[in-house]
Amino acid sequence: MGFFNRRSDLPxxxxxxxxxxxxxxxxxxxxSAIALASAFxxxxxxxxxxxxxxxxxxxxxxxxxxxxxxxxxxxxxxxxRVLQLLQNDPNIKEAHALSQEQLIALLAPWLxxxxxxxxxxxxxxxDVTVKQDNDLDIDALAAKISRNVPGASLDDHRRxxxxxxxxxxxxxxxxxxxxxxxxxxxxxxxxxxxxxxxAIHREVIEVLHVIGAPDGYIAEQFAHRAFILGLRGGLLxxxxxxxxxxxxxxxxxxxxxxxLGDLSLPLLGMLSVALLPGVAAALxxxxxxxxxxxxxxRML
Amino acid sequence: xxxxxxxxxxxxxxxxxxxxxxxDNSLARQQADRPNVVQFDGVGVRYGHGPEIxxxxxxxxxxxxxxxxxxxxxxxxxxxxxxxxxxxxPSRGRIMLFGVDAAAAKRYQLPALRRRVGVVFQDFRLLDxxxxxxxxxxxxxxxxxxxxxxxKFVPDLLAWVGLADHVDAKPPTLSGGQQQRVAIxxxxxxxxxxxxxxxxxxxxxxxxxxxxxxxxEELNKLGTTVVVxxxxxxxxxxxxxxxxxxxxxxxxxx
Numbered sequence: 383m384g385f386f387n388r389r390s391d392l393p394x395x396x397x398x399x400x401x402x403x404x405x406x407x408x409x410x411x412x413x414s415a416i417a418l419a420s421a422f423x424x425x426x427x428x429x430x431x432x433x434x435x436x437x438x439x440x441x442x443x444x445x446x447x448x449x450x451x452x453x454x455x456x457x458x459x460x461x462x463r464v465l466q467l468l469q470n471d472p473n474i475k476e477a478h479a480l481s482q483e484q485l486i487a488l489l490a491p492w493l494x495x496x497x498x499x500x501x502x503x504x505x506x507x508x509d510v511t512v513k514q515d516n517d518l519d520i521d522a523l524a525a526k527i528s529r530n531v532p533g534a535s536l537d538d539h540r541r542x543x544x545x546x547x548x549x550x551x552x553x554x555x556x557x558x559x560x561x562x563x564x565x566x567x568x569x570x571x572x573x574x575x576x577x578x579x580x581a582i583h584r585e586v587i588e589v590l591h592v593i594g595a596p597d598g599y600i601a602e603q604f605a606h607r608a609f610i611l612g613l614r615g616g617l618l619x620x621x622x623x624x625x626x627x628x629x630x631x632x633x634x635x636x637x638x639x640x641x642l643g644d645l646s647l648p649l650l651g652m653l654s655v656a657l658l659p660g661v662a663a664a665l666x667x668x669x670x671x672x673x674x675x676x677x678x679x680r681m682l
Numbered sequence: 683x684x685x686x687x688x689x690x691x692x693x694x695x696x697x698x699x700x701x702x703x704x705x706d707n708s709l710a711r712q713q714a715d716r717p718n719v720v721q722f723d724g725v726g727v728r729y730g731h732g733p734e735i736x737x738x739x740x741x742x743x744x745x746x747x748x749x750x751x752x753x754x755x756x757x758x759x760x761x762x763x764x765x766x767x768x769x770x771x772p773s774r775g776r777i778m779l780f781g782v783d784a785a786a787a788k789r790y791q792l793p794a795l796r797r798r799v800g801v802v803f804q805d806f807r808l809l810d811x812x813x814x815x816x817x818x819x820x821x822x823x824x825x826x827x828x829x830x831x832x833x834k835f836v837p838d839l840l841a842w843v844g845l846a847d848h849v850d851a852k853p854p855t856l857s858g859g860q861q862q863r864v865a866i867x868x869x870x871x872x873x874x875x876x877x878x879x880x881x882x883x884x885x886x887x888x889x890x891x892x893x894x895x896x897x898x899e900e901l902n903k904l905g906t907t908v909v910v911x912x913x914x915x916x917x918x919x920x921x922x923x924x925x926x927x928x929x930x931x932x933x934x935x936x
């Protein structure tokens with residue numbers, strides 16, 4: 383007799399109180415899986431953003447007045463002054479100005495044809511890489527650049543990204559909170575279902591006690607039943623989740639610009655989501671066992 | 683007589699296959715100076731704030747004795763039995779079961795004590811969702827007996843109580859008498875040290891009643907202490923066993 387068709391002395395199979403359990407566990411696992419997957423995806427996204435901007439700064443040098451031809455030379459001089467300031471700073475590893483072609487490629491998605499862009503006085507952008515172990519005072523550097531070079535400003539990506547990261551972290555915590563709350567609701571449901579089941583089968587339990595069954599013998603039968611029902615509901619919930627996750631991953635491939643990047647679930651996330659039915663079943667089993675022991679302790 | 687022996691063989695065989703319980707039994711039986719199987723000292727039972735339904739109960743059952751528990755309906759026979767099979771706590775007094783103070787025993791010690799007691803309930807208390815076979819096998823399964831021994835001995839005992847053709851029948855499909863025989867088989871399958879039977883012959887004809895009493899007597903000869911609660915004056919009169927008479931909640935010996 384295997385684990386899944388273990389014989390039970392208690393008539394739990396047709397029990398009305400436990401029959402609904404899979405239908406409660408399934409949406410719980412579905413919601414947990416979505417919340418957990420969101421947390422993993424957001425975490426990956428934040429990590430990617432963090433890595434992308436770590437140790438990099440951008441200096442924007444506004445184009446000098448005049449048309450494209452007139453402003454080219456003074457703008458170039460401003461860029462050189464900024465590069466000199468940066469190269470004199472011991473915390474800066476590397477600084478280089480983006481070429482005209484690179485700038486046009488960046489602006490093309492928003493401003494259209496590159497021929498038109500060539501005739502516009504474009505600001506210059508300097509890509510700065512900061513040394514790994516540094517004591518750089520970004521505010522001081524920004525002030526120094528703006529003081530010495532008219533129209534130049536230091537853009538610390540963190541200033542705008544930190545708000546986005548903060549928002550993402552909040553959503554991540556919210557997801558963790560949701561999973562915890564769902565776990566609690568599932569626990570409470572199993573707890574009360576088990577207690578109701580024990581009240582219904584009180585006479586059978588009394589007979590088992592008189593025959594000499596220890597509490598563990600009886601509690602294990604409730605725990606085993608809860609495990610099977612929890613697993614059944616968990617697998618159903620997982621089956622509901624998979625198409626949603628696949629749809630999210632598919633839809634993000636359509637977003638251009640690489641800002642969001644790949645939103646598919648990382649391997650650890652996949653494993654965590656795949657484990658949810660097992661976790662739900664284990665949670666149901668432990669809860670049912672604890673509830674059963676609690677009730678049995680009050681019986682003679 | 684062959685059939686009779688077969689029933690006993692089934693009980694003894696099943697008994698020997700159930701490790702822990704019967705190691706305890708054999709050990710207990712080897713103790714020459716063991717205390718009384720049951721001893722009540724000044725026991726009283728009341729429900730809530732009501733009057734005591736049984737009071738000042740003092741008696742001792744020596745190991746291997748056979749007693750009838752008699753008394754009119756409502757005299758407290760079932761309550762007295764419930765105290766003996768540890769389904770109820772006394773409101774006062776002390777109950778010693780196999781030399782253990784039942785009130786002082788730890789909760790985890792109770793199942794082992796209960797496994798040494800076989801009970802035939804007046805209302806049978808069979809589990810309706812289980813077959814006759816599984817009902818009778820319950821005490822062995824609870825004691826951890828091997829499944830092949832259960833499959834071997836339980837059908838023999840069911841055959842002996844005249845239910846060979848009803849091994850797989852569920853209790854609701856059996857008559858009252860048949861259910862009672864299943865209940866008796868369940869109580870004796872593990873050859874308990876103490877057998878408590880509440881009106882065991884109430885739903886069977888005289889022939890079956892005498893066969894059941896013979897079974898109890900054979901178990902008694904093997905060392906089981908037997909208490910049979912009954913209304914059946916004819917049965918009590920035919921057998922010369924001592925009586926515990928309950929009247930208005932008080933006990934007298936006879």
